Amino acid sequence: MDRVDLLPPHTGDDAAQRDAVSARADACAAAPLLNCLLREVAHPLGNGVHRLSGTDRLLRVRGTRRPADPELFADGAWHRLDHAGLVKLVAEELTRHTGRPNHDLPAEMTDSRDTVAALLAARARATPPDDLYLLSEQSLVTGHPHHPAPKARGGGPTATWLPYAPEAHARFPVTLLGVRADEVAEEGDTTALDTLGAAPPGYRLLPAHPWQLDLAAHRLAPAFADGRLIRLGTTDHPLWPTAAVRTLYTPERDLFLKFSLDVRITNDIRRLWRHDLLKLRRTDAAAADAFAQSRTGAGWLSDRGYRTARFAFEELAVLVRDGFTGRLRPGTTPLLAAALVEGFPGSPLDRLTDPAPWWEAYLRAVVPPALAAFADHGVVLEAHLQNTLVAVDADGTPVQALYRDAEGVKLLADVERAAGWERLVYCLVVNHLAELADALAERHPDFEPWTAVRHELARHDLPEAAALLTAPTLPGKTNLLLRWTGADGADARYRPVPNPLAAR
Structure with missing residues (x-):
């Protein structure tokens, strides 16, 4: 079975290897974009041909689950579209279909494709985890099968996000901050956070995703300057980013930590929004109760509590999620x-x-x-x-x-x-x-x-x-x-x- 992480073996021909990565990235990025286009603004005519509802043009693809090799009918013949051509077609179709332009989404589509190329190249050099669970969490190179830009990473330089990418088999320690005790906001059970390190008197421990700290550096600078925030080093072990990118797992403590991340991933800026955090205890309690009474044997990984700083409530929020102990059936x-x-x-x-x-x-x-x-x-x-x-x-x-x-x-x-x-x-x-x-x-x-x-x-x-x-x-x-x-x-x-x- 062909997988997105399987590339031709390195032969020493760097140009050929780059071409292989580029072609694979095009295919990975085109499939979900085509799925969206065909589901939302096209009418099937048979034999892989679809009529686009906005421009009335004909588009032909191969395959169904992962459409490939898009071709546009023009001047009496079928013309192959590369990824850039597909993005242009989608932009023209959606502008006509909705009656409004969008200059951001085409850039995200291109960013998603370039992200896939960077991930494929990084995976060829990376050491995957031995643990099959972690390997499964870090396998989503194509990602959401019906999203126009499932792998976009905010358009920043590769060096800013690649060290934290699950798809590149990343693992890294998180930064430990001290928050002045009178500035802490928390709800629920957050005691697991205090096992990650030690804070000096007058401060509480707050782990932070290093990428989020970089993104929010300007906003947080005054708090570091006046002592509301202090740096306490890093965790003594690496954490593994899961498929959600901002949710990390520490096998040593069997614990998940979910962070704010001011980056658009699929449909949303992945910040832990205040309104969501404030209602979280209610929704989590309802779900936990439903599973506790269930006779199905299923488990619920509870989001048991959050901790943050009052002056950066959303930017520095961290959510504590249950690990597998006591929830996973033994031997599985x-x-x-x-x-x-x-x-x-x-x-x-x-x-x-x-x-x-x-x-x-x-x-x-x-x-x-x-x-x-x-x-x-x-x-x-x-x-x-x-x-x-x-x-x-x-x-x-x-x-x-x-x-x-x-x-x-x-x-x-x-x-x-x-x-x-x-x-x-x-x-x-x-x-x-x-x-x-x-x-x-x-x-x-x-x-x-x-x-x-x-x-x-x-x-x-x-x-x-x-x-x-x-x-x-x-x-x-x-x-x-x-x-x-x-x-x-x-x-x-x-x-x-x-x-x-x-x-x-």
Whole structure:
């Protein structure tokens, strides 16, 4: 199975190696951009040909899950588009389709492609982690399969972000700060932070992501000058960035730390916003209670508390998230669900000869906890690929799901039930199950994955689940239009996409 991290072996011909990296980066960056374009502003005509709704032009691609080799029909012939040409086409199409220009997003598309090239080159030199869980978290070179610029890193020089990139197998110590005690703001259980080092009298310990410190240096300079902040060195061990980039894991303490990062990654500036932090205890408590009462065996990685400085509430916030101890079934290995879709060395999918039993076990692990949280507790998990960990046994068979990210949880007490269900269907079915189903079908062309999904959903006494089996369409999030029109990243908008669950 071809993976994004597999490049031709280095032959000593640096020019050839650069060309190979460049071609691979083009392909990795084009696939999600084409997925967005074809889902949101195109009409399929068959044989890989699509009519673009804004300009009425014809676009042809090869492949379905990861579209490739885009060609535009003009002057009676098909003309191949390189990545730059594809970005230009998308900009023209979206300007016509929406009636408004956008000068930032095309630059992000180019930045995303250049980031992939830098990551591929760095991975060829890096030593990957031995731990299969960490390897899965650091495998997402292509990333979100339906985003126009999934790997953009804010447009800064490569040297500013590459040392902290999970996809480059980074690991690094975090900076330890002392915050004057009267300036500390915190909520929940943050005692784990105090195990990372020691603060002098009158100060509290506050770990900080070194990239965020660089980004916020000008804003924080007065606090360092007047003693509200002091530097205390670094942690005595490296932490590993996970797929979310700003969330780090320390195996030594079995602890996750989530930081603010003033960089746009996919749809949002990844800062820990004050309004999200202030409601976090409520959403996390609701999710934790739902999993504590669940009979599914699934686990919830609780965002147990945050600590920050009052004068830099969002810039210096750090969130403490549970590790695996007491939550992971003994003898199992957690794997990032998104990594199963993208592929990584050691993936259990590589060992499958008959995918049916594995897929049925996977569905039993991930579907019941999400439906039970919704139906029994009014908790809408953001159960997409990047928030789902699947624990596998020694044979690679899924036996448990672990969910995370209280920031993305919605409560039915706050949103209409129909809106909550739509969000769950998008995250769990469209973003998650459909992507993995397609990956399995691509590996095993004779395998039909949706019968098992229908059977799993039918086991649950939930009216919405029953209706889902006959609905003609599912909600597909329009990330390209969201970004082009400048909508808030949390303001999800959907376009109907064909429902593979509907009986044929």
